[in-house]
Amino acid sequence: MDRQDALAPIRERFRLPADMIYLDGNSLGAMPQSVPDAVHEVVVDQWAAHLIKGWNDDGWMDLPHRVGSRIGELIGAPPESVAACDSTSINLFKLISGALRIQEEASRGAVILTDSGNFPSDLYILDSVGELRIVEPDEVLESITPDVAVVALTEVDYGTGRRHNMHAITEAAHAVGALVVWDLAHSAGAFPVDLAGVGADFAVGCGYKYLNGGPGAPGFVYIAPRHQSHFENPLKGWLGHAQPFDFSSEFRPAPGISRAIVGTPSVIGLTVMDSALTVFDHVSLEQIAAKSAKLTGLFMDLIRQRTDPEAFEILTPLIPEERGSQVSLRNSNAYPIVRALIERGVVGDFRAPDIARFGFAPLYVRYVDVWDAVTAIAEVIDSGEWNQPRFNQRFSVT
Amino acid sequence: MDRQDALAPIRERFRLPADMIYLDGNSLGAMPQSVPDAVHEVVVDQWAAHLIKGWNDDGWMDLPHRVGSRIGELIGAPPESVAACDSTSINLFKLISGALRIQEEASRGAVILTDSGNFPSDLYILDSVGELRIVEPDEVLESITPDVAVVALTEVDYGTGRRHNMHAITEAAHAVGALVVWDLAHSAGAFPVDLAGVGADFAVGCGYKYLNGGPGAPGFVYIAPRHQSHFENPLKGWLGHAQPFDFSSEFRPAPGISRAIVGTPSVIGLTVMDSALTVFDHVSLEQIAAKSAKLTGLFMDLIRQRTDPEAFEILTPLIPEERGSQVSLRNSNAYPIVRALIERGVVGDFRAPDIARFGFAPLYVRYVDVWDAVTAIAEVIDSGEWNQPRFNQRFSVT
Numbered sequence: 190m191d192r193q194d195a196l197a198p199i200r201e202r203f204r205l206p207a208d209m210i211y212l213d214g215n216s217l218g219a220m221p222q223s224v225p226d227a228v229h230e231v232v233v234d235q236w237a238a239h240l241i242k243g244w245n246d247d248g249w250m251d252l253p254h255r256v257g258s259r260i261g262e263l264i265g266a267p268p269e270s271v272a273a274c275d276s277t278s279i280n281l282f283k284l285i286s287g288a289l290r291i292q293e294e295a296s297r298g299a300v301i302l303t304d305s306g307n308f309p310s311d312l313y314i315l316d317s318v319g320e321l322r323i324v325e326p327d328e329v330l331e332s333i334t335p336d337v338a339v340v341a342l343t344e345v346d347y348g349t350g351r352r353h354n355m356h357a358i359t360e361a362a363h364a365v366g367a368l369v370v371w372d373l374a375h376s377a378g379a380f381p382v383d384l385a386g387v388g389a390d391f392a393v394g395c396g397y398k399y400l401n402g403g404p405g406a407p408g409f410v411y412i413a414p415r416h417q418s419h420f421e422n423p424l425k426g427w428l429g430h431a432q433p434f435d436f437s438s439e440f441r442p443a444p445g446i447s448r449a450i451v452g453t454p455s456v457i458g459l460t461v462m463d464s465a466l467t468v469f470d471h472v473s474l475e476q477i478a479a480k481s482a483k484l485t486g487l488f489m490d491l492i493r494q495r496t497d498p499e500a501f502e503i504l505t506p507l508i509p510e511e512r513g514s515q516v517s518l519r520n521s522n523a524y525p526i527v528r529a530l531i532e533r534g535v536v537g538d539f540r541a542p543d544i545a546r547f548g549f550a551p552l553y554v555r556y557v558d559v560w561d562a563v564t565a566i567a568e569v570i571d572s573g574e575w576n577q578p579r580f581n582q583r584f585s586v587t
Numbered sequence: 588m589d590r591q592d593a594l595a596p597i598r599e600r601f602r603l604p605a606d607m608i609y610l611d612g613n614s615l616g617a618m619p620q621s622v623p624d625a626v627h628e629v630v631v632d633q634w635a636a637h638l639i640k641g642w643n644d645d646g647w648m649d650l651p652h653r654v655g656s657r658i659g660e661l662i663g664a665p666p667e668s669v670a671a672c673d674s675t676s677i678n679l680f681k682l683i684s685g686a687l688r689i690q691e692e693a694s695r696g697a698v699i700l701t702d703s704g705n706f707p708s709d710l711y712i713l714d715s716v717g718e719l720r721i722v723e724p725d726e727v728l729e730s731i732t733p734d735v736a737v738v739a740l741t742e743v744d745y746g747t748g749r750r751h752n753m754h755a756i757t758e759a760a761h762a763v764g765a766l767v768v769w770d771l772a773h774s775a776g777a778f779p780v781d782l783a784g785v786g787a788d789f790a791v792g793c794g795y796k797y798l799n800g801g802p803g804a805p806g807f808v809y810i811a812p813r814h815q816s817h818f819e820n821p822l823k824g825w826l827g828h829a830q831p832f833d834f835s836s837e838f839r840p841a842p843g844i845s846r847a848i849v850g851t852p853s854v855i856g857l858t859v860m861d862s863a864l865t866v867f868d869h870v871s872l873e874q875i876a877a878k879s880a881k882l883t884g885l886f887m888d889l890i891r892q893r894t895d896p897e898a899f900e901i902l903t904p905l906i907p908e909e910r911g912s913q914v915s916l917r918n919s920n921a922y923p924i925v926r927a928l929i930e931r932g933v934v935g936d937f938r939a940p941d942i943a944r945f946g947f948a949p950l951y952v953r954y955v956d957v958w959d960a961v962t963a964i965a966e967v968i969d970s971g972e973w974n975q976p977r978f979n980q981r982f983s984v985t
């Protein structure tokens with residue numbers, strides 16, 4: 190399968206540890222080979238050499254837009270509709286607040302519909318700005334009633350890998366006059382997203398998962414062109430101002446997507462992302478999606494064929510269109526199992542309370558990695574190797 | 588003066604362009620020599636090599652606290668009271684919202700007192716969350732009336748360099764039951780700040796000016812220990828949660844300063860800052876303040892002695908304790924004058940509408956630079972060299 194994989198050469202664009210099968214790119218993407226030179230250039234050839242002049246000479250001020258444009262191409266966003274900035278939570282706060290304000294002006298109240306599969310910190314933000322209504326993921330469509338102001342969902346469930354039908358949900362929301370905010374944290378870079386095609390209103394996403402922007406990379410924010418002129422950012426910063434260098438004491442929002450920006454761009458982090466995103470150059474998103482479906486499908490097949498049928502419940506949908514690029518296995522000992530696998534060099538992660546989660550980044554995970562990972566999983570289970578006290582010492586990161 | 592300067596050797600800790608007199612460290616600090624290795628290490632030896640394990644093995648999760656502690660030592664903050672994260676505007680939003688919430692619970696209304704010398708984007712944030720009352724800088728003390736809920740000021744005026752009396756203002760605010768939020772953007776790293784000594788409630792500041800954290804570096808946030816347990820962050824993120832890895836759907840704030848954090852730490856940016864802040868190791872803040880006063884005083888003296896007395900109005904206070912580490916000169920042609928100086932390699936900056944601003948970072952600016960800068964200024968003025976069309980093409984960055 191690897192020999193027939195048209196994406197196989199893309200793996201060379203990453204620097205990967207030789208002794209690791211990395212199935213956690215949905216938590217922290219691998220480092221593109223171009224990053225060390227790019228980061229050296231920005232600190233030595235730009236910051237140290239040009240100092241303040243870098244803002245003009247090195248195009249720093251445009252970085253949120255430049256990186257945003259690259260991301261926009263991966264998520265079906267029209268030009269000038271994506272900016273890279275801040276963290277996912279902060280970007281979600283901006284968009285939910287802005288969407289609610291639009292709805293309040295239309296006297297549509299402040300009910301936010303979401304689901305229990307949303308990432309917990311998305312729920313914290315939603316709960317802090319509106320009236321939260323949480324339903325089960327499969328009840329979302331029927332719960333979009335006329336009293337809902339905003340539907341806010343993460344497309345791919347970080348826990349189970351279940352993927353929502355963005356098109357159907359967005360359409361149903363618009364039919365009752367609701368706005369939709371999508372969190373694409375586990376979508377962008379893993380398969381094509383078609384924001385313009387589904388008519389999405391707003392979206393946020395994460396820079397350090399499938400976009401490989403590095404630990405704590407800036408997130409991104411999408412505002413549909415039709416909303417940009419009336420979107421009000423609750424975080425009024427000087428780079429969201431129409432004329433930052435007038436130093437006016439009155440806030441006047443910038444036109445377009447710029448109004449979603451707040452403070453000075455994180456030049457070093459954005460430069461890393463700008464460079465990292467070149468791994469997507471000349472790569473077809475359809476090929477990425479096809480490989481994602483094959484990798485995850487193969488993994489589930491092999492888990493069924495090669496491990497004790499009692500060992501795992503597969504939480505991830507079997508139909509490719511209904512899942513992201515991860516597979517989640519339930520086992521009450523998921524934590525020590527994941528730790529034992531990490532010790533063997535097979536790196537997935539644990540999600541409380543009982544999920545072993547494996548991400549398959551199509552740009553650098555090989556089919557042979559899937560085979561070898563399942564071999565390790567089967568051995569860890571069959572041998573009882575996981576059942577050692579040292580594997581219960583707790584640590585874990587998204 | 589340089590030969591007698593105990594801080595002179597510290598300049599070697601920075602990489603500075605040979606052909607530039609850099610008087611804009613109050614906008615973007617120079618690059619410490621340790622940064623290129625530090626940034627290479629974090630991307631190649633940590634991110635690429637350890638991937639997700641970096642969060643534990645490389646101490647990434649602790650970066651906001653580690654960098655916060657370094658900054659805390661420069662601003663008189665007790666241990667565990669400073670975190671480095673997000674941008675100054677976003678941090679100000681957190682603190683002002685949190686301070687107002689405390690005051691609202693005490694039925695003290697939402698009046699925020701500030702001054703016209705505050706940075707414009709601070710005003711945007713203040714205006715978006717409370718009832719803004721703007722007075723002149725010299726009217727602040729008398730304007731602290733019992734109906735004021737929060738006093739929010741930038742210690743050093745970015746335009747004029749005027750410095751507030753933090754002690755007197757904080758004391759006056761507390762006397763009427765108001766809380767104080769200080770913006771230390773132009774203070775931290777330029778002279779000692781004594782947050783604990785003056786009894787400040789809250790503070791924010793900027794990482795890329797006198798702290799030399801690089802373009803768009805994370806800012807910082809200070810919460811006095813006495814407020815930490817009841818401070819409510821309006822931006823509820825997963826790293827402000829008491830148990831992020833429980834993935835609980837209910838937000839429960841972390842104890843201590845952690846609750847001021849929102850999303851995943853910007854590991855690369857914070858690593859740069861962590862390294863950059865080592866330039867302050869074994870350097871006395873009192874020496875820094877003394878050199879700052881001497882550099883700025885010398886500059887003003889030489890401007891008076893060596894330039895046309897009609898050319899500039901000096902906006903910066905003559906008394907050292909009443910100014911920051913910058914000098915602002917007013918001239919209706921400040922813009923082309925600054926541009927002409929930049930062409931000569933003397934880099935200050937322009938602040939609308941008519942200010943030529945020169946910052947003196949005591950760790951790397953020499954007395955000879957002050958002399959040479961004034962020579963260039965005098966020549967640019969006397970020759971009329973500034974009066975050329977190309978110097979009126981607009982660009983400028985904080």
